[in-house]
Each structure stands twice: as C-alpha cells, then as structure tokens.
Amino acid sequence: MFDFIKKTIHKNTLKSEDSQQAAKLEAAAKEVMANYPQGRGRNELIKFQHHGDTVTLDLRLDESAEPEEVQRQLGLKLKPHGIEEVNLNITLLPKATGAKTMSDNNAMPVSSTKGSGKTLPKTIDAAPKTAAAAEPPITKRAPTQSSLQPHPRIKHILVVASGKGGVGKSTTTVNIALALQKLGNKVGVLDADIYGPSMPSMLGVEGVKPQLENEQFVPVEAHGLAMLSIGSLLDGDNTPVAWRGPKATGALMQLFNQTNWPMLDYLVIDMPPGTGDIQLTLAQRIPVTGAVIVTTPQHIALMDAQKGIEMFNKTSIPVIGVVENMALHTCSNCGHTEAIFGAGGGESIAKEYQVPLLGQLPLASDIRAQADKGVPSVIANEGQGDDYAQFYLDIATNIEANIAKFAKKRDDGRIF
Numbered sequence: 076m077f078d079f080i081k082k083t084i085h086k087n088t089l090k091s092e093d094s095q096q097a098a099k100l101e102a103a104a105k106e107v108m109a110n111y112p113q114g115r116g117r118n119e120l121i122k123f124q125h126h127g128d129t130v131t132l133d134l135r136l137d138e139s140a141e142p143e144e145v146q147r148q149l150g151l152k153l154k155p156h157g158i159e160e161v162n163l164n165i166t167l168l169p170k171a172t173g174a175k176t177m178s179d180n181n182a183m184p185v186s187s188t189k190g191s192g193k194t195l196p197k198t199i200d201a202a203p204k205t206a207a208a209a210e211p212p213i214t215k216r217a218p219t220q221s222s223l224q225p226h227p228r229i230k231h232i233l234v235v236a237s238g239k240g241g242v243g244k245s246t247t248t249v250n251i252a253l254a255l256q257k258l259g260n261k262v263g264v265l266d267a268d269i270y271g272p273s274m275p276s277m278l279g280v281e282g283v284k285p286q287l288e289n290e291q292f293v294p295v296e297a298h299g300l301a302m303l304s305i306g307s308l309l310d311g312d313n314t315p316v317a318w319r320g321p322k323a324t325g326a327l328m329q330l331f332n333q334t335n336w337p338m339l340d341y342l343v344i345d346m347p348p349g350t351g352d353i354q355l356t357l358a359q360r361i362p363v364t365g366a367v368i369v370t371t372p373q374h375i376a377l378m379d380a381q382k383g384i385e386m387f388n389k390t391s392i393p394v395i396g397v398v399e400n401m402a403l404h405t406c407s408n409c410g411h412t413e414a415i416f417g418a419g420g421g422e423s424i425a426k427e428y429q430v431p432l433l434g435q436l437p438l439a440s441d442i443r444a445q446a447d448k449g450v451p452s453v454i455a456n457e458g459q460g461d462d463y464a465q466f467y468l469d470i471a472t473n474i475e476a477n478i479a480k481f482a483k484k485r486d487d488g489r490i491f
C-alpha cells in the first residue's frame with residue numbers, strides 16, 4: 076500500500092515536472108515570437124508540443140517574416156533547455172488581405188554542437204505572394220506515411236525492428252532478406268543500425284566500401300543482395316554511438332535517398348533497436364510497407380516489443396507480424412528441448428495486438444556461427460541452407476503471403 080502511494084506520488088511528481096518544463100519551453104518560444112521584429116503583432120504561436128528533446132510548433136507568420144530566422148532563434152532560445160530539434164508547421168499570412176500558406180514539413184535539426192541553428196532545407200518553398208486572397212490557409216503537418224510517395228524502384232520496404240538491443244534483429248533481418256531472395260525476389264538490405272551495424276560482417280563483405288556514382292552510393296553486392304550499411308561508411312571501429320537524433324536521422328535518410336537502388340521487390344531495413352526519436356523520425360519519413368518486430372520470450376523484450384508495435388501504430392505503419400527469436404533451445408548433446416527464456420511470449424503479444432506470429436526461431440549455436448562466418452543459415456552449405464534455413468523460409472513465405480494487403484498505392488492508382 077505504502078509503496079503504491081509512493082509510486083503514485085512519484086509518477087504525479089514526474090508528470091507535473093514534465094508539464095512545468097513544457098510550460099517553460101512554451102513561454103520561451105512565445106518570447107521569441109513576441110520579440111521577432113518582422114510582422115510583429117501578427118506572428119502567432121497556435122500550438123506547442125514537447126516530446127523529449129524535440130518541440131513541434133504550429134505558427135502563423137506574417138509574410139514579411141523569415142521562417143528560417145524564426146526557427147534559428149527558437150533553436151538558440153530552446154537549446155539551453157535541452158531541445159535538439161525544432162519542427163515548424165507554418166501558415167504564412169499575406170500583408171493585407173486573406174491568407175496564403177507555406178508548409179514546412181521537414182523536421183529542422185537544430186545544431187547540437189555550437190548551439191546555433193542550421194539553415195532550413197531548400198525544399199521549403201514560399202507560396203506565390205500574389206495568390207488569391209480568399210483561399211483558406213492550408214498547413215501541412217509533419218510527414219505521415221500516407222503523404223509519402225513510394226520509392227520509384229522499390230516495391231516493398233520492410234523495416235525490421237525490436238524494442239530492445241541484442242534480441243537477434245540483425246541475424247533475423249539478414250536471413251529473412253536471403254530467404255525472400257531464395258523465393259525468387261530481388262532484395263536489398265539497408266543496415267540502419269547505427270549502434271551496431273553488423274550487415275557487412277554477417278554478409279561477408281566487411282571493409283568493402285560502396286562506390287559513388289553521380290553523387291549516389293552504389294550498394295555493395297553481397298550473396299546477391301544489394302546491401303548498404305551505415306557501417307560501410309565508417310572507418311574501423313568508429314561506431315557513432317554518440318550520434319544524437321537529428322544527426323543520425325540525417326545520415327540515415329541520406330543513405331536511403333542518395334543510393335542508386337536497383338529495381339527491388341523488397342528493401343529490408345535493419346532499424347536501430349529501440350523506439351526513440353531516431354526510429355520515430357525514420358518511420359515518418361521512409362515510405363514503409365510494413366514492419367516486422369523481432370522479440371525474444373523474455374518479459375522485458377516483450378514489453379519493448381509492445382512499445383515498438385505502438386510506435387508503428389502511431390505512425391500508421393502496418394505491423395506485418397512478430398518473429399519470436401531464441402524461442403526454444405535444443406541441447407546439442409542430449410537433444411532435450413527447453414524454453415529457456417520462457418514460453419508463449421510471441422504468441423501472446425501477437426494475440427494481444429492482433430498481428431500474426433510470423434515464426435518462432437530456436438536458439439541454436441549454428442545460427443550464430445553461420446552469421447559470424449558471413450554465410451547466414453539460409454545460404455549455408457553452399458546455398459543449400461542449414462537445419463535452420465527452413466524456419467526463415469517459412470517466415471519469408473508468410474510475409475509474401477500477406478504483403479499484398481499492405482502494398483502502397485501510387486498516385487497513378489498502380490499498386491506495387
């Protein structure tokens with residue numbers, strides 16, 4: 076009882092600290108708006124949202140205001156309060172009559188190094204100033220999946236995610252990609268796991284650098300897959316664990332966008348573990364067909380998997396299914412099979428969230444050994460696969476069977 080009261084008081088204290096912090100940030104933002112000289116009196120803060128080190132503001136600005144400068148000033152003002160990213164949704168008001176809008180749906184990273192804002196991306200495009208006065212303002216919000224155009228050369232983009240590190244997400248990604256290829260698809264892999272890019276070593280192409288052609292990366296060919304890894308771009312052990320959200324998402328978006336991907340049936344993305352801002356931003360900006368969640372039966376991994384499912388629900392990315400990794404262990408000496416991490420977790424999470432359980436993989440030292448060798452289970456034994464290959468082929472077959480339901484519609488009505 077006492078503990079419960081203590082916990083409730085603690086929770087309420089945290090809540091009120093959060094709202095105090097949000098109120099402080101909002102007041103600071105209002106001060107910037109009030110002191111901004113161009114169009115003073117007409118500039119208005121409509122909505123203020125605060126989440127972690129990111130704020131999103133809906134603003135109405137006089138036409139004479141410079142959104143880049145407003146954003147820079149907001150960045151400078153809010154940085155001492157721990158804010159790293161300032162997103163703006165802007166409505167521009169013409170000087171005298173009516174309203175015309177411009178939109179900024181690009182998250183604007185505020186520099187975390189010198190405390191000054193960077194310039195806005197060039198894609199921000201002021202509306203023609205002579206536009207019809209009576210036209211109502213149109214404001215675009217942060218990008219949503221439905222507003223993203225499918226990639227011109229990629230039919231389906233799958234993200235493989237886990238709420239927690241070390242559950243076998245990368246091993247599962249690489250084997251699923253190879254299994255989809257074995258089923259006759261042209262497949263690419265993007266290793267977006269900034270905390271531990273392991274695709275190059277799992278695919279036996281460690282140290283192979285992607286070529287540059289017309290300022291575009293050319294993916295590395297690995298066992299027939301078109302592979303690009305954030306790891307291929309780093310020297311030696313230089314894992315950018317310290318990358319903050321905006322820097323990491325910027326680099327990952329660049330990898331996705333500035334790569335000359337061949338025509339692909341599937342691009343499988345190995346996401347960084349977790350459900351923080353990097354994952355959320357990627358999920359909002361890449362036109363994803365669906366997500367595969369990898370979990371282990373341990374309670375904590377399952378809790379994190381739930382967060383993953385909820386994050387994808389929030390960003391309107393369909394969860395194609397859950398893969399339960401390391402579900403059972405078969406002793407190589409006596410053949411005894413045991414659920415050493417607990418049983419039924421993947422099944423219960425799949426039931427609770429009404430998403431399919433795509434498959435359960437055993438904990439098997441061969442799966443690890445093959446991945447370590449750079450020849451994962453699906454293509455072990457000179458392409459024949461090892462004893463575990465069929466598990467991945469079944470998962471890939473399950474994905475294939477369901478993917479059409481999730482396919483993205485193109486503007487021309489074509490369904491890929």
Ligand SMILES: Nc1ncnc2c1ncn2[C@@H]1O[C@H](COP(=O)(O)OP(=O)(O)OP(=O)(O)O)[C@@H](O)[C@H]1O
Pocket residue numbers: 237239240241242243244245246247268270271273348400401436437438439440441442443444446447
């Ligand atoms: N089913 C399995 N049986 C045995 N070993 C496994 C299995 N799946 C993964 N492993 C091993 O577990 C370790 C972690 O796997 P992996 O790197 O794929 O996890 P991850 O979730 O991607 O980790 P991180 O989040 O750190 O990138 C690796 O050594 C891998 O070979």
